[in-house]
Amino acid sequence: MHDLRALRADPARFDAALARRGVSPVAEDLVRRDEERRAALQALQEQQAQRKILARDIGQGKRSGADTTELEQQAVALRDRIAALETTASAIDDEIVGILATLPNRLDDSVPDGRDEADNRIVHQRGSVPAFDFEPKQHFELGEGLGLMDFPTASKLSGARFTILRGGLARLERALGQFMLDVHTGEFGYSETIVPLLVNDAAMYGTDKLPKFAEDSFRTTDGRWLIPTAEVPLTASVAGEILDAGTLPLRMTALSACFRSEAGSAGRDVRGMLRQHQFSKVELVSVTLPEESEAEHERMTRCAETILERLEIPYRRMLLCAGDTGFGASRTYDLEGWLPGQKAWREISSCSNTRDFQARRMNARYRGENGPAFVHTLNGSGLAVGRTLIAVMENGQTAEGAIEIPAVLHPYMGGLTRLDPR
Template sequence: MHDIRALRADPAAFDADLARRGLPPVAEQLLAWDEQRRQAQTTLQERQARRKALARDVGQLKRTGGDTAALEAEGIALRAEMEALEEAVNALETQSTALLANLPNRLDATVPDGADESGNVVQHVWGTPRDFSFTPRQHFELGETLGMMDFATASRLSGARFVVLRGALARLERALGQFMLDLHVTEHAYEETLVPVLVNDDAMYGTDKLPKFADQSFRTEDGRWLIPTAEVPLTASVSGEILDGAVLPLRMTALSQCFRSEAGAAGRDVRGMLRQHQFEKVEMVSVTTPEESAAEHERMTRCAETVLERLGIPYRRVLLCAGDTGFGAARTYDLEAWLPGQGAWREISSCSNTHDFQARRMNARFRPQAGAAPQFVHTLNGSGLAVGRTLIAVMENGQNEDGSITVPEVLRPYMGGLETIAP
């Protein structure tokens, strides 16, 4: 959510930020509604004061036997006018809130210009893609040949964009999730958290998933939502709180099932596990002060990069441009893993600083010191990592000519010492 006071102070800058995202100006409309609302509110307060005065005058006249008809008629007229003013104020507030709720976050000044992903900037590349002596295969070819990745059965059970993993591949996915959690908890000081996968409207709205992205999530018949990422319950856990500044930053991590409808993804990544309705992800969330959020963003991204480095997967860090930065983010790094089967870099993690955008929506604040006025926190979220996509990267980078897959050394303790997954 946006601060209407900041918009009033510099409407041109507000519209300029929207223009960087390719969106039309809205400041003039919002300020007009805001002025109408404030005028109506002022008039309403004046009418309320007059009605109280009338009530006193009517009471005095009745006690002295005076004629109250004219004053009572004025009171009736005032009540009707006040009801109309209240409706006008509510309508203007609803209009403004609806528009503001659908406007994306203001971009950090360091975000590069650009209309789409072609404007993204590669910050650095880690590792060297392996030189294969054979033509590398994609993960679904490897998995189906191994007899451990079954899309046909999943389709019969649930439809498209699901998978059944079996045997060593199922264990490898579990190993990846456990390895990531252990790394973030023991070395990166995140608190392991087990979260619900069903949340209410407030949790989704506060983390900017509603109303704009309702079609991208699954809703139950009783009105709850299956989480698209553990970012939602982790971040919303501080909703409505005034935190002691001394406890910040809060760092939380969770391994959870995630659910996305993939609305608008028809025809994209149809084969394989890259784009699924159900998947596992290790999420990192930080809640911190405005002064520390930029440094926290760098730290969080390094935590995600460390996972890839320990697994030996080549990757690159990409700073997203204005036109490719997500709705709730002020600044985002994507980590893209090299997939030799595709011969392409594919996103495996996204780490975003939302500044106070989510905090304003869910009224999450902190008190810098005793007696100080509360301020909005800054919230950050990042994949550490998407487990299914990491499985793909491990399979494709670790494949051998005979169709077997070499298990990364750091995962072998989680695999009972298994070094190679063979047919």
Template sequence: MHDLKTIRDNPAAFDAGLARRGIAPQAEALLALDARRRAAQTAFQEMQARRNDASKQIGALKRSGGDATALLDEVAVLKEKIPALEEEDRALGAEIEALLVSLPNLPADDVPDGPDESANVEIRRWGTPRAFDFTPLDHDALGEKLGGMDFDAGARLSGARFVVLKGALARLQRAIGQFMIDLQTNEHGYTEIDPPLLVKDGAAFGTGQLPKFTEDLFRANTGHWLIPTAEVPLTNLVADSILEEAALPLRMTALTPCFRSEAGSAGKDTRGMIRQHQFHKVEMVSIAHPDHSEEEHQRMTRCAETVLQRLELPYRVMALCAGDMGFSARKTYDLEVWLPGQQRYREISSCSNCGDFQARRMKARFRPEGEKGTRAVHTLNGSGLAVGRTLIAVMENHQTADGGIQIPEALRPYLGGLERIG
């Protein structure tokens, strides 16, 4: 959420940031509401002070035998007016907050301009797409040929965008998830967390899923939300808290199922496992000092890249333009893995620096050493990686001419030394 004081100090910069997101100016409307609210607060304080003074004068007059009728009438009028000002203050505050929480984070200065993914900028590449001496299969055709990927069963059980994995492919997916979580904890220093998969409104609000993206979430009949990513519970572990500066950065990771309704994705990736309602993902979250969040962002992105390198999967790193970034992000790098079956790069991880945007919504702060006040922390999140999409990439990049899959060296210890499926 945005800081109203910052908007007051530089409304033009605020509107310029929104314009880069393709959003119309909002500062004038916000500041007009703010002026009305501050006027109501001033009038309330003045009336309260006058009522208190008048009450003291009434007491003095009564003790001296004077006539307090006029003052009593004045206090009666003030008592009638004060609740209306309190209500005006509350209503204007709610209106300001509703507008503020609907607006996305402002892009960092070095984020490329552009309206959509066509303006994203390639930063670097790793690996060379394999030259096959046969026509490589899509993962869905390969999976069905191996008898380990059953989309018909998924549809019978749950509908579209579900799949049943069987046998070796189910085991391979589990191995990929275990390899990733071990890498992020043992080598990269993230603390493994096993969080709830159901969260309350406040947690979904804190990371920016609510209220804007309600239709993208699944809701239980208990009122809980199924997590769309472990970013939600992990980041909210510091909600409503004041951390010590020495504790930063906090680095957390989790391997969890994730649930997304994929609202607005009708007709996109309807075949295969690219876009599912249920999938597993290893999430990384960092709670960082504002002065070091850019450095932490680069580190997190490298941690995600390491997974792809160990699995021998060619990829590229893309800096997202202002118009393509997620709601809470101020800067995002996407990792896109090469998929031979589609002959294109596809997103497999997003690593985002959210600045203090989520922290303000969550009231997550730290106390700088030697200072009395507190500051908002910076929050970062990234996929390290999406397990299902990594399974797809392993299958397609390491497939063999006879319809099998060669297991990358890094995964073999998780499969009892197995070198090949098929």
């Protein structure tokens, strides 16, 4: 959510900032509506003051035995005018909030201009892209060859974009999640959390998933939402709170199932498990003081990069351009892992600083020197477990279709160091 006072102070700058995202000018309309709302509120205050005077005069008249009929008629008319002004002010306020709720966050000045992922900027690349002396396979070919990745049965049970993992692959996915949690909690100071997988409208709205992304999520018959990521319950856990500055930053992590309808991805990544309706992810969330959020963004991204480095997955950090930066983010780094089977870099983590955008929507504040002020919130994947599994499989494959398991995962695999075809 945007600060309406800042918008009023410089409407042209507000429009110019959102124009980088392709948003048409809206500041003039919002300022006009806000002036109408403020005028209605001022009139309401004047009428409420007049009501107090009338109430006093009626009381005095009745105590003295005077005829107060005319005053009482004035009070009735005044009551109706007050009700009308309250309705008007409330309706205009709802209109303003409704418009603001559809507007994306303002971008950081460092975000490059551009329309889509082709215009994203490479910040750095780490790890050597493996050179195979055979034609590398894609993960679904490897998984089916191992007899441990079952798409037909998943489709029979649930439809498209679901997968069943069995045996060693199921254990490998579990090992990845446990490894990530252990590193983030044991080394990086994140607090492990188990979160609800169902949340209400307020939690989704506060984390900018509503109203814009309703079609991308699954809703239950009782009006709750399956979480698209643990970012939602983790971040929304501070909604409505006023936190002590000394307790910040808060750093939370959760390994959870995530659910997405993939409404806009028809025909994309149909084969395999790159784009699923259900997947596991280790989420990282930070709640910080405003002056600390940029440093926290760098720190969070490094935490995610460390996982990739220890798994020996080649990756590159991308600074997303204006057209590819998510709705609620001020700045986003994507980490793209190399997939030899696809011969392509694919997103495996996304780390974003939303600044005070989400905090304003959910009224999350801290006690500052000059009174309560909005916190900054950040979120990132540390990492997407299914996509990490894909990268481990494709980078660790052998000519025979086996999978060499990264050394850091051996303690989690009960002695297994390699998955061999059946």
